[in-house]
Amino acid sequence: MDRSSARDLLIRYRSGDCTESERQLVESWILHGAAGPPDLSDVELLDDLLDIRLRLESSMRKQDLKATVFRRWLPYAAMLIFVVSAAIWTYSRMNSGKQGLRRETADVLPGGNTATLTLPDGSIVKLSDTQGGIVMGDEVKYTDGTTVPGTNGQSPGHGAGAATQNASAVSQRLTLAIPKGSTYRVTLPDGTRVWLNTASTLTYPSRFSDSERIVELAGEAYFEVSEIRAPVQRASGNSGPSRKVPFIVRTRSQSVEVLGTQFNIAAYADETAAKTTLVEGSVRVGAAQNTASAVLKPGQQSVVSGKQISVAEVDVAAYTSWKEGYFTFNGTELREAMRQLSRWYDVDVIYEGNIPPTPFYGKISRSNSLAGVLDILKEGNVHFRIENNGTAYRVIVMP
Amino acid sequence: MAEYSTYTDEVLVPLLQKGDKEAYAEIYNRYNGLLYIFAYNRLKDREEAKDIVHELFLRLWADHSRLAITGRLSVYLYTAVRNRIINLIAHQQVASRYIDSFLSYIGQADHQSADYLARYNDLQTFIQREISNLQPRTREIFELSRQSSLTRREIAEKLGISEETVKSHMHTALKLLKARLGNLFFMVF
Structure with a gap:
């Protein structure tokens, strides 16, 4: 057989126009003509398998989206009609200034970056949603270097050196409050960087003292604590040894003392336990209700529940990925996952019927709409419905 | 489940x-x-x-x-x-x-x-x-590829750097895998 008839045979095989023995010959060649292990390295093989997987996941999402687009939009269309007619009804009755509908869109969209800063004099400054964070220095500035309007004269220390002891400055406290659906960053006067998660507040002094740095947290935050050294107070001489100034985070149920490290604290009032996850360095976690304490190593997480402290190794990324804009579920129980969604999308969650504990695994971008996230979670065999009672949204969880 | x-x-x-x-x-x-x-x-x-x-x-x-x-x-x-x-x-x-x-x-x-x-x-x-x-090695690669919580770079780095690290990683991966099968398979970015 020559090349052109070999090619001809392959083409005839493809069109089904060949004899039984020709068919067997071609199939036999495909099966047995290239035996043996692949000449790919482990990395190449793995790389290719992961590539196929990622491509498939991406195509399937697009496919699912197309398939469900009608089913998905139908209830929203109905909801939209309801909202529009309710809006017209409300508009036709209301006097100007009376409260209208809180939202007019059907799906619940994720929030962005907003926050308020309460200054020592009690005035409240609304921070720009086009900025992601503020820096506490001689002035309060946004991360792009522009001064935050309305904070003049409230700045931490006018030209004061860090070492200057000033009791009154220490007592001046500021509160950064993050509403539901937002995150915000702050760089504290000592250079410590804090990422605040949704529905959280951080209270801190306008200037830290040399003996300790104390902040108060409600909610969740990721800390990158800068190491600060201060000279040890001695009767004689001023070139003595220095010591690290501890950084202490207090929450309702615990206090975390650190000396320069990275860690995440989740201490929401609606969670039964406060979780501290250590990324780098070393921290000591003490329960507020007794003297129990534990020292964490990187990769460990402490769980403070009442007087109990337990420590376990965890997947750190799962507890810090909110900072990069993800919900990460790693065996996360349904109700805890729903509390996270509730805080981000500002919705109430109602459980209907008997829903068994369901762990979820996966990573979902927080830029998804609520319906988008629920659509993914329903793969775990739980069902959801978004309802609007005219003023607020709520999610009904069904078995 | x-x-x-x-x-x-x-x-x-x-x-x-x-x-x-x-x-x-x-x-x-x-x-x-x-x-x-x-x-x-x-x-x-x-x-x-x-x-x-x-x-x-x-x-x-x-x-x-x-x-x-x-x-x-x-x-x-x-x-x-x-x-x-x-x-x-x-x-x-x-x-x-x-x-x-x-x-x-x-x-x-x-x-x-x-x-x-x-x-x-x-x-x-x-x-x-x-x-x-x-090959047992290839089987291990298959199992590792199931573990989508690891990034490609992470695994490749681990494969490149030290065999021991990879092995322990695979071990953990497999343990996790057994616990995970059945729930959210699709990751969304």
């Missing part, structure tokens, strides 16, 4: 036909590595082999309710890949790359009877042998 990894192919197929995504995920996990190696060894082109496996599994889900899988699932999947390989090979532009290999195979096969070829082409036996011939 059901342990899909313990289900046989015969149990998974009707579940897939009913649109069970976890059954689909398990079938994918079971066969994607084998089918990729099968396609790659014949085409010697990583991109083409990836395309074939990707398209096959995409179709498997898109058409799940219309799938006519009468015999064994493995035979169905291998046949689908084989047909796609032949389609590609028979394509006018690429055919010449494979003609030499085909001609030399024909040379060896000339003395063999059609009877022998028919038995030799029993796909089921072929697949059994392919699976049993799989």
Whole structure:
């Protein structure tokens, strides 16, 4: 057989126009003509398998989206009609200034970056949603270097050196409050960087003292604590040894003392336990209700529940990925996952019927709409419905 | 939550036909590595082999309710890949790359009877042998690729740096995997 008839045979095989023995010959060649292990390295093989997987996941999402687009939009269309007619009804009755509908869109969209800063004099400054964070220095500035309007004269220390002891400055406290659906960053006067998660507040002094740095947290935050050294107070001489100034985070149920490290604290009032996850360095976690304490190593997480402290190794990324804009579920129980969604999308969650504990695994971008996230979670065999009672949204969880 | 990894192919197929995504995920996990190696060894082109496996599994889900899988699932999947390989090979532009290999195979096969070829082409036996011939190392790579919580870079780095690290990683990965099967398979970024 020559090349052109070999090619001809392959083409005839493809069109089904060949004899039984020709068919067997071609199939036999495909099966047995290239035996043996692949000449790919482990990395190449793995790389290719992961590539196929990622491509498939991406195509399937697009496919699912197309398939469900009608089913998905139908209830929203109905909801939209309801909202529009309710809006017209409300508009036709209301006097100007009376409260209208809180939202007019059907799906619940994720929030962005907003926050308020309460200054020592009690005035409240609304921070720009086009900025992601503020820096506490001689002035309060946004991360792009522009001064935050309305904070003049409230700045931490006018030209004061860090070492200057000033009791009154220490007592001046500021509160950064993050509403539901937002995150915000702050760089504290000592250079410590804090990422605040949704529905959280951080209270801190306008200037830290040399003996300790104390902040108060409600909610969740990721800390990158800068190491600060201060000279040890001695009767004689001023070139003595220095010591690290501890950084202490207090929450309702615990206090975390650190000396320069990275860690995440989740201490929401609606969670039964406060979780501290250590990324780098070393921290000591003490329960507020007794003297129990534990020292964490990187990769460990402490769980403070009442007087109990337990420590376990965890997947750190799962507890810090909110900072990069993800919900990460790693065996996360349904109700805890729903509390996270509730805080981000500002919705109430109602459980209907008997829903068994369901762990979820996966990573979902927080830029998804609520319906988008629920659509993914329903793969775990739980069902959801978004309802609007005219003023607020709520999610009904069904078995 | 059901342990899909313990289900046989015969149990998974009707579940897939009913649109069970976890059954689909398990079938994918079971066969994607084998089918990729099968396609790659014949085409010697990583991109083409990836395309074939990707398209096959995409179709498997898109058409799940219309799938006519009468015999064994493995035979169905291998046949689908084989047909796609032949389609590609028979394509006018690429055919010449494979003609030499085909001609030399024909040379060896000339003395063999059609009877022998028919038995030799029993796909089921072929697949059994392919699976049993799989290097333990390759199996490990398959398992590792199931672990989508690790990024490509992470694993590749670990594979490149130290074998011990990879091994312990695989060990953890497998332990986690057993706990995870059945829930959220699809990661969304």
